[in-house]
Amino acid sequence: MIQPYVAALAGNVPLVILIVALVGFAVAYFVVGPGKRKGPKRHADIPLAMRPYHSDEELETTGMERAMSWGVALAVFASLFLPIYWLIEPTRINNAVDEFYEQDVQAGREEYQNACATCHGANLEGGSAAHPDPDVDAAWPAPALDNIVARYQDSEVVEDVEAFIYNTLFYGRPGTPMEAFSVGQGGSYSDNQLEQITAYILSVQTGELPEAQEFVGQSGEDVFDDNCARCHGVDAEGGVGPQLINVYERYGWSGEDDGSLEEARAAVREAIVNGRNLTGNAPMPDFDQTLTDDAIDAVVNHLEDIQETGGPSSAQIGGPPTVEGADGDEGEDEG
Numbered sequence: 001m002i003q004p005y006v007a008a009l010a011g012n013v014p015l016v017i018l019i020v021a022l023v024g025f026a027v028a029y030f031v032v033g034p035g036k037r038k039g040p041k042r043h044a045d046i047p048l049a050m051r052p053y054h055s056d057e058e059l060e061t062t063g064m065e066r067a068m069s070w071g072v073a074l075a076v077f078a079s080l081f082l083p084i085y086w087l088i089e090p091t092r093i094n095n096a097v098d099e100f101y102e103q104d105v106q107a108g109r110e111e112y113q114n115a116c117a118t119c120h121g122a123n124l125e126g127g128s129a130a131h132p133d134p135d136v137d138a139a140w141p142a143p144a145l146d147n148i149v150a151r152y153q154d155s156e157v158v159e160d161v162e163a164f165i166y167n168t169l170f171y172g173r174p175g176t177p178m179e180a181f182s183v184g185q186g187g188s189y190s191d192n193q194l195e196q197i198t199a200y201i202l203s204v205q206t207g208e209l210p211e212a213q214e215f216v217g218q219s220g221e222d223v224f225d226d227n228c229a230r231c232h233g234v235d236a237e238g239g240v241g242p243q244l245i246n247v248y249e250r251y252g253w254s255g256e257d258d259g260s261l262e263e264a265r266a267a268v269r270e271a272i273v274n275g276r277n278l279t280g281n282a283p284m285p286d287f288d289q290t291l292t293d294d295a296i297d298a299v300v301n302h303l304e305d306i307q308e309t310g311g312p313s314s315a316q317i318g319g320p321p322t323v324e325g326a327d328g329d330e331g332e333d334e335g
Helices: 003-010 013-031 056-115 148-152 161-171 191-203 220-227 258-274 293-305
Strands: 127-129 140-142
Touching: 013 056, 056 191, 148 161, 161 191, 220 293, 258 293
Parallel strands: none
Antiparallel strands: 127 140
8 A cells, every 4th residue: 555655755765855854853843942841831921022032041051052953953954965865866857857758759659650650651661652643643652760760870961860850740841742740830730749759750760771772684764763753753854852854964064074074973973872951841862771882873874864954053842743734733742
């Protein structure tokens, strides 16, 4: 019956020390303090303001001794309680932080199942969602989230994986099935709920990465179609990501100069390897751990083969792909 109370007190040691000290003071009050006096009260029938005060002899003996005793007692209490509390308080705080963290993870687990499991899998193993273009039958792949820390731990564009996950939940990925979940962006989840989902995702990391996709029997166009076309378009005309028809020119290639061509190739390859992260837009994932070096080089070569000059100096980013035959309307996002 008393075990729950003992456990509660064990978790509040400073409070126990304070209670013991107060009990000690109460005992001292009746043993050596004013509570020790016995017998009839003096001057009980005289108003307090009119009663004679202690004599000089009493003030200089028993009164002074009592005051000094209480001063010593308070000094001993302060010298013991404060250091003990200072030593114990960090542990108490850490235990409270751990308890709050476990609560966040539990709440995040439930919220993840409601908001994310349909696309990313109940166990964060990855899955798919309906393509934002209703004329495209192929599903839009949703990445696994149980290895997101391992995927981005060496990334040059994602410095803080926790913030990256939170921002993706907050802003979504425009033009993709990944909707914005934040109330501030039209969603239905509070900042605290998004933090709880983030905590849950980080708590179940496996650290396991799939092997890089081999470049055996595939052309650069095949690799591009499998990994890049859903964002950049089948013909690199752009969609969720920018059009790539004159991407070399945007990186400084003049169309003839070999030096600027190599610089443009290096810039394009760097973007494929490290990805791009623009807050509020659909980030481009890094393919360093997804494609082999040969596969990445094949994509770079494929892009070089389709390059044109004289195109726009910038490209659309983040909007939904245009659906032909829809009276000029853009495709709707589907979560």
